[in-house]
Amino acid sequence: MKVSEISNGSAVKIHAAIGGHNIVLMTEAIFGVSVGLLVKPMEYFGKYMQFLEPSNVEIRNKRDGRVYKFMSTTITPVKTRYGNFHLIRSSSKLEPENTRRAQRFYIEKLGLMSVNGDNQNLRNCIIYDISMRGISLILDNYTKLKIGDSLDVMFRYGATLHNYEVSTVVVRHFEVDGKRAVGCSISNLNVDLIGLLDSKRKEQHTELDKIPETNLNPSISQKEQIREVEEDIAKEEIPERPRTITISGNPFDPSNLEHIDRPTIRQAKKEEQMAQQAREIENLLDLRDV
Missing domain, CATH: 2.30.110.10 (Electron Transport, Fmn-binding Protein; Chain A)
Structure with a gap:
């Protein structure tokens, strides 16, 4: 393309x-x-x-x-x-x-997960995002996972707080805003998750369609x-106004601020100093008259 x-x-x-x-x-x-x-x-x-x-x-x-x-x-x-x-x-x-990155949909909902089939000790997590191929989870400070661990994740989402479940395997570790997270692969998506991803995809395209051409x-x-x-x-004509600025250095360099009238600023400061001196002289004259 x-x-x-x-x-x-x-x-x-x-x-x-x-x-x-x-x-x-x-x-x-x-x-x-x-x-x-x-x-x-x-x-x-x-x-x-x-x-x-x-x-x-x-x-x-x-x-x-x-x-x-x-x-x-x-x-x-x-x-x-x-x-x-x-x-x-x-x-x-x-x-x-x-595809993994382009079709990622953010969820950011609190969920529960079991590790390696241990359903007696459920752990808290945040479902960060999900796609057709994987899911990202933000972990709490007490959960330790290693690559290859099997997870069963549950979370509620949507206006009706529908319950979603997914089985996944840890494939990588990373961080989200300084918080520990894991990326997991999904081998089989159930009907509920396919419906969720489809609705999220439609939402995304609807938002794009709202942008006027x-x-x-x-x-x-x-x-x-x-x-x-x-x-x-x-014709290679250059726009007349506003003037063009070429970005190749410090934007606050004096040469990039030509629109500020420096002589006028200096003149204003000089006039202010002269006015201050005049006021001081007047004060001295007033003291002599006392």
């Missing part, structure tokens, strides 16, 4: 670095063009941002609900007849996250809009 094939209205997250500090920018896809992906404009201190070095980009595609991660070549502002936007260029082929010109087709925008991009 190419970056130009991303659907209109897809959520775009850009991970970049400024002066060694990581930042995350959020925007939204308009549509793909021959040279990349057109997205809504991004500003910083009243200027359009420009990334001339590779950045990590994460997109949740509205068409299929899957998350695609790739490395952009450049992210630059472009001027079109419909306004100013940003263009994400990338030569990378987009691959969706693996951007129509630059309702009087013509999107294909015609793309053709017009490509013509405008080919």
